[in-house]
Each structure stands twice: as structure tokens, then as C-alpha cells.
Amino acid sequence: MKIKTKPLIFKTLNSLYCYDDSTKNVFPINEIEKDFIEHIQPNQEFTADNPNLSAITNKIERLGLFQKNLISEIPIEDELRNYKLKNGITHLCLILTEACDFRCKYCIYSDNYFYTNSYSSKKMSFDVAKRAIDFYVNINMKAIRYNPNKRFTIGFYGGEPTLCHLTIMKIVEYIKVECPFIWDNITLDLSQYLGHDL
Numbered sequence: 001m002k003i004k005t006k007p008l009i010f011k012t013l014n015s016l017y018c019y020d021d022s023t024k025n026v027f028p029i030n031e032i033e034k035d036f037i038e039h040i041q042p043n044q045e046f047t048a049d050n051p052n053l054s055a056i057t058n059k060i061e062r063l064g065l066f067q068k069n070l071i072s073e074i075p076i077e078d079e080l081r082n083y084k085l086k087n088g089i090t091h092l093c094l095i096l097t098e099a100c101d102f103r104c105k106y107c108i109y110s111d112n113y114f115y116t117n118s119y120s121s122k123k124m125s126f127d128v129a130k131r132a133i134d135f136y137v138n139i140n141m142k143a144i145r146y147n148p149n150k151r152f153t154i155g156f157y158g159g160e161p162t163l164c165h166l167t168i169m170k171i172v173e174y175i176k177v178e179c180p181f182i183w184d185n186i187t188l189d190l191s192q193y194l195g196h197d198l
């Protein structure tokens with residue numbers, strides 16, 4: 001039996017996991033399995049005769065884990081450039097603030113996650129938002145030549161974006177005045193503002 005790609009191992013507070021990018025499977029592993037997975041090299045033959053490893057070797061065989069070499073599938077720079085030219089960028093998401101007046105348990109800014117930011121009073125300035133919009137519009141105006149029905153979508157996200165309602169109003173005004181050519185073709189995405197005159 002052989003594997004062709006290098007498995008990715010990661011740890012949470014109480015458990016060890018392995019991720020296989022080619023099948024998108026994540027599964028728990030123990031320390032013995034971790035040692036095995038860490039030391040096995042792509043294209044190296046291994047057997048399934050160690051009883052401590054039968055669970056992991058069965059899984060590799062049954063699910064066909066670590067068999068696809070994704071490296072050859074990574075798009076080259078020209079392909080990415082062409083894709084961007086033809087498709088533009090689907091959605092611009094402006095994270096206006098990390099502040100919020102709620103404390104939902106599942107919130108990405110809560111202390112329940114290790115690798116995300118915490119609540120803060122940071123707010124995006126209008127100038128930064130304007131530069132992001134100019135960048136987004138500029139790229140999509142090129143893409144519109146390939147797809148005249150292309151829609152523009154700008155989302156306001158946080159934290160609680162309505163804490164920045166003045167910036168939102170300024171952004172909407174800016175798009176209306178400076179980018180009138182996209183005004184009929186835009187979705188402004190902020191559910192809290194439904195029913196208001198954006």
C-alpha cells in the first residue's frame with residue numbers, strides 16, 4: 001500500500017485529527033497513528049500487518065486517502081489572471097467593525113476560538129472602504145465585458161455593522177454618485193437595513 005500526498009495533522013484542546021485534502025476527510029487519530037502518519041513518506045510502501053495501525057490503514061485503503069497529488073492541480077498564475085479577468089470578484093465584504101453590543105456564544109469574536117480576533121472598538125474608516133470599493137469596481141468593470149449580466153455585491157459585516165451606520169450611508173452615497181454605472185446592478189447586503197431606503 002502507498003500514499004501519494006503528505007497528510008496534515010492538527011490538534012484541538014483534547015484531540016488529534018488528520019485532514020486529507022484530496023477527499024476532504026477529517027478524522028480523529030491517536031498518538032500511535034500520528035507517529036505512523038508523520039513518518040510515512042509519499043510513495044513509500046507500507047503494510048497493514050500492525051494491529052495497532054489496522055484502523056488507520058483500513059481507512060486509508062477503504063476511503064482512498066492521500067492518493068491524489070493535488071500539487072499538479074494548483075492553477076498556474078496565468079490561469080488565475082484569466083479567471084479574475086473573466087469572472088471578476090463575486091462579493092466584496094467590508095468588515096466595518098469588530099465591536100458588537102451582543103455576546104452570542106458562537107460568535108467568531110468570542111473567546112471560544114483560538115485563532116480569531118476578539119471584540120475591539122476598531123472601525124473601518126471611510127477612506128479604507130472607498131479604496132476597497134474602487135478596487136472591486138475596477139476589476140469587475142473588466143469582467144463585465146465577458147459577462148454583461150454580472151452583478152455587483154457589497155456586504156457590510158462585523159461585529160455589528162449598524163454601529164457604523166454613518167459609514168454605511170457614506171459608502172452608499174459614494175457608490176451612487178461615483179459609480180452610477182453599477183447602481184442598477186448592485187446588491188447591498190445588510191439584512192438589518194431591509195425596509196430602509198439604501
Ligand code: SF4
Pocket residue numbers: 100101102103104106107108109158159160
Ligand atoms: S457579531 Fe454577530 S454573532 Fe457576534 S455577538 Fe454580535 S450579533 Fe452575535
